[in-house]
Amino acid sequence: MQPALILVSEEHGDLLLDEFGRYARDYDLHVAGSCAEALAVTEEIRAAGGTVALYVAESVLPDASILEAFAKWREVVPTARRVIAAHFERFLVDAPGLRAGMAKGKYDAYLLMPRGQRDEEFHNAITDLLSDWGSTVADPEVVSVKIVSPVRDGLTLAIRDFLDRMGMPSGVYAPDSEVGERIRALLPDDAAYPLVYAMNRTPVAATSVRDVARAIFGAPTALDLETVVDVAVVGGGPAGLATAVYAASEGLSTVVLEAEAVGGQAGTSSMIRNYLGFPRGISGMRLAQRARNQALRFGTQFFTGLLVEDLRPGRDGEPHVVCTDGGEVRARSVVIASGVAYRKLRVEPVEELVGLGVYYGAAMTAAREMEDQDVYVVGGGNSAGQAAVHLARFARSVTILVRRPDLAETMSSYLLGEIEYNPRIQVRTCTTVVDGGGDGHLQWLGLLDVETGEQTRVPAYGLFLLLGADPNCDWLPDSVARDERGFVLTGRDVPRHRWTDELPPPNLATTVPGIFAAGDIRAGSMKRVAAASGEGASVVPLVHTWLGTL
Incomplete structure (x- = not known):
């Protein structure tokens, strides 16, 4: 099932549908006349096993303000990108009241609805957002690197993260799959997993990310x-x-x-x-x-x-x-x-789970593994804020842990606004991680309130450490x-x-x-x-x- 684009307009739905016709090969196009109708269409798509990549809505809807509508759609599909396509009669009138919401992450772009054919400036914005959605949410349609592994262990995840950061979409295949058997045949029978095969390169049995980097990019x-x-x-x-x-x-x-x-x-x-x-x-x-x-x-x-x-x-x-x-x-x-x-946490039980629910840095690939889980981010800088906002697209809850009494001293204002607006993110100040554990994967954390000395134990599936330099x-x-x-x-x-x-x-x-x-x-x-x-x-x-x- 193709990912969906939902176009929302009371009066100009046909115009938007015609304009988005160029995307019909790769996306299912749906038109809705109101916020409620868009929600109903979304639920139908999700019930059929599909997902929504992008909402494109006029600046004025009949049954809700556009920002209220985006908030409702975000609750249902937090990974979807959100665009206002204002009709030219409303573009200048509505802009002052809506642009501040973009700075807080309430939506992704404020655009002028196309008034004719080949409005490539408009479509450049749309394709940028769809490209961002595809690289961070969807499984890649075109795979550049194939990884064969019987388990999704820390090394396999680290290799995928490296490849994602290099802009090389990858896929993981079981050893007994058709792809797995074909790649296994290119290596000795005793080659250890994971096996990594990049297009036009000799496959490698990787013992580290560096093995993969050298195999692909040389020395x-x-x-x-x-x-x-x-x-x-x-x-x-x-x-x-x-x-x-x-x-x-x-x-x-x-x-x-x-x-x-x-x-x-x-x-x-x-x-x-x-x-x-x-x-x-x-x-x-x-x-x-x-x-x-x-x-x-x-x-x-x-x-x-x-x-x-x-x-x-x-x-x-x-x-x-x-x-x-x-x-x-x-x-x-x-x-x-x-x-x-990134500075090390130096809490031994937590360090033992690095790659198994504990990650240094944003670990973009691991974010997809956090769906419907409770996740913690340690750090008060912009990198930590950006990681929290991204993780909130997947996780049930994201808690930022910071030793300071607030984030204002170390984080940019635009990120503070996004964090405050996002209902999935909370900030826990004056708190550090002092313990943690799990059976083969992170399951809980011990948190210390540095002001009161009180220690609490919380369930956690992911911990992302961005601790300074x-x-x-x-x-x-x-x-x-x-x-x-x-x-x-x-x-x-x-x-x-x-x-x-x-x-x-x-x-x-x-x-x-x-x-x-x-x-x-x-x-x-x-x-x-x-x-x-x-x-x-x-x-x-x-x-x-x-x-x-x-």
């Missing part, structure tokens, strides 16, 4: 060992991606090394609504993959699943050498953009100065005794000539996606200047 040994690249970027988050785009577009040979999925922590964000130029928001995965494709277009080489273990600074004009667990890269300049890792730079040599927390020092933050000729390094330069830092790894950085992207772009002129001295 630095694929480079000519005699080649010295202009720029080696360590880290594929927003800062590293921006560096790659601007460096490669200006003719510099550029290599990006990423230990996990391209996008870094930002790539796990379900929806970033305050990134410049995306009025309807964009998922971290899509932002990262668009940037990656842009960098590829200019000639950047990407290697994922590779852990950088050492950096040997060049001396007397020799290139720097970036050493990974899969090979070495020699580069005239290095940009450290390895970002940060620890730098990813233990691999750096001592010659690269860092602060007491381990973040890289640049520019005037470098201690005066390490300046050269009484002058500090340039703003994004480290204490080693030709080695730079950008994004969250840098001491004093803002820890925002846009700020990291800006630093990644800003470091390229400094690289040019350095290369001009060689």
Whole structure:
């Protein structure tokens, strides 16, 4: 059964149906004249085993305000996207009273109803929303990577999460299925599960996510060992991606090394609504993959699943050498953009269930497994807020746990508004996780009220930990100065005794000539996606200047 699009209008239903005719091949189109009629259509679809991908409604309905209607439909199908298509006679009149609701997540887009054929601006918004729905909710129709496993264990889920973040839809198949037997025949009989087969690649028996990343995307040994690249970027988050785009577009040979999925922590964000130029928001995965494709277009080489273990600074004009667990890269300049890792909870019974109901980061793939369950998110930053909003599309309840007395100090206003509006999300302040357990999967958590000392036990099927930042730079040599927390020092933050000729390094330069830092790894950085992207772009002129001295 095809997913449904429900078009709701008292007077212009035929116009909307005609306009949405281009989607009839892939979606079932339904027209309703009121909020109540749309609810009835929804219940019929659900009773037949179907689902609703998108509601498109006029700004005025006969039996409810449009925001009340969206709230009612959301209770029934929380995963559906919601759009107002205002008739041109109402578009300017209704906009002031409705746009604030979009900022609070009450709906996804406010559009002008098409007035003629080929209104591609309108349909660009619709296809963006349907694409977002398809990548986060629906099982993929087109599978790029096939995974064979008898169980949905932590490793299988981690592999799917990596593939989702890389924009590669995947499917899981039983060993005795037709697909499973075909892939098993390509590997030795004793190959351990999970087996992973990507299109036009040799299948692999994966023992880690990195095995899959290397099998699909290669290792630095694929480079000519005699080649010295202009720029080696360590880290594929927003800062590293921006560096790659601007460096490669200006003719510099550029290599990006990423230990996990391209996008870094930002790539796990379900929806970033305050990134410049995306009025309807964009998922971290899509932002990262668009940037990656842009960098590829200019000639950047990407290697994922590779852990950088050492950096040997060049001396007397020799290139720097970036050493990974899969090979070495020699580069005239290095940009450290390895970002940060989520701080560990360090509650042993909970740590033992990582991958089995407990996840560090948003774990977008795991969100689908939380349907009708009670879920907890630990963290007070924007990443935690975005994770909670996304999980609320699936889970019965989502509780944000934060040690502080409120979220206002650490979370953006637009997210606070979304959280306050969403009836499935509650915030529990002054609370930490001190215990947890379950039989092979998380089943309960022990919570501590830090003000009263009272400890309670609550049922929980999922725990998502977004606990703040620890730098990813233990691999750096001592010659690269860092602060007491381990973040890289640049520019005037470098201690005066390490300046050269009484002058500090340039703003994004480290204490080693030709080695730079950008994004969250840098001491004093803002820890925002846009700020990291800006630093990644800003470091390229400094690289040019350095290369001009060689």
